[in-house]
Amino acid sequence: MAEHLEVDLGTVQGWESGRRPLGNMKAAALLSLRRRLGAMGAAPGVLGLLDPAMDADQIISAALDPAGWQAHPLASWVHTRDTAHMLAWALTGVAPSALARYVPAPRRGPSVAAPPLGTGDRLRVFDHLRETAEAAWRPSDALLRRQALYLASYDRSPGAVSWTAHALRSRRGDLVRRGWSPLWPQARSTATALARLGDPQPLLDFIEKRLVDDEAAETANLNYWAYWLGGVRLPQPDDRFMLDCEPTAWDPVTLLRGLTYGLHHAPGYVDLYAHTLWALLTSRPWLPLASPPLAGELTARTEALLDGGGLTERSRRELTTVHYVLRECT
Numbered sequence: 001m002a003e004h005l006e007v008d009l010g011t012v013q014g015w016e017s018g019r020r021p022l023g024n025m026k027a028a029a030l031l032s033l034r035r036r037l038g039a040m041g042a043a044p045g046v047l048g049l050l051d052p053a054m055d056a057d058q059i060i061s062a063a064l065d066p067a068g069w070q071a072h073p074l075a076s077w078v079h080t081r082d083t084a085h086m087l088a089w090a091l092t093g094v095a096p097s098a099l100a101r102y103v104p105a106p107r108r109g110p111s112v113a114a115p116p117l118g119t120g121d122r123l124r125v126f127d128h129l130r131e132t133a134e135a136a137w138r139p140s141d142a143l144l145r146r147q148a149l150y151l152a153s154y155d156r157s158p159g160a161v162s163w164t165a166h167a168l169r170s171r172r173g174d175l176v177r178r179g180w181s182p183l184w185p186q187a188r189s190t191a192t193a194l195a196r197l198g199d200p201q202p203l204l205d206f207i208e209k210r211l212v213d214d215e216a217a218e219t220a221n222l223n224y225w226a227y228w229l230g231g232v233r234l235p236q237p238d239d240r241f242m243l244d245c246e247p248t249a250w251d252p253v254t255l256l257r258g259l260t261y262g263l264h265h266a267p268g269y270v271d272l273y274a275h276t277l278w279a280l281l282t283s284r285p286w287l288p289l290a291s292p293p294l295a296g297e298l299t300a301r302t303e304a305l306l307d308g309g310g311l312t313e314r315s316r317r318e319l320t321t322v323h324y325v326l327r328e329c330t
Contacts, residue, residue: 052082063128075144090115126155153193180216200268226250229258278318288329
């Protein structure tokens, strides 16, 4: 590999070990590296995760050495699902789905299945996220608090779960205020984090009180999902992009794909996915025609959910509408 890239062996070993972070390369050299790796046969989906991986590196670096940063990375841009999943890989050992088949199987002797972050450093990162969330109390810190608190919920140790649940529930009043407000992104993030911790009711309340029948909130939900799932290509410095009403601001097929493959019967989450799919396909009923294979996959998944039990009345009604739109397009 070093010979093909025309670098010395120590450089490649430095990239692999983290001694020479890719983020320290000059922009032109990094661009050249991407193209050479692609020409050597690297999977495009893996190359596409280089930016989120470097984003995750920055967040971890800021947590381990806060004094070295004038502005916290979590206050500078709205991170995406890919960045969150790369962070989770380092902090929890769970590989992103896009990389799962590339992770080497366990074998005898030393082997690495996740980014090399020691136990002590993982604890320091989580402690930093909690301290950051507690200290970010000013209105101008809303993005920093929202993202630090959401990432802190990845810590599933008993004491951490209790702290996170308490911190999130202190914001539950935001979940039932009607419609859009500057606190809407925080309320959405709070509800989804609580659902991950096993409490789906706040997410159901959020859908009913802060999403349904409010045009601005429905627009914000679609915009955020599109950004989170990679349908918005430009990085966003804050949450204001969620109010963008321009219909060409994101790729609807990318959004449909992400929602389709994320649709499963997880308490709370299935309701948010169902409502978002309903909003997407009722506003763009032509969308299944853009990708018949994807429409077929979504049809199979909605039928499986509708044939099973445990759906709320709203989710069953909305998935029935989604199924009808799909059937009309095939």
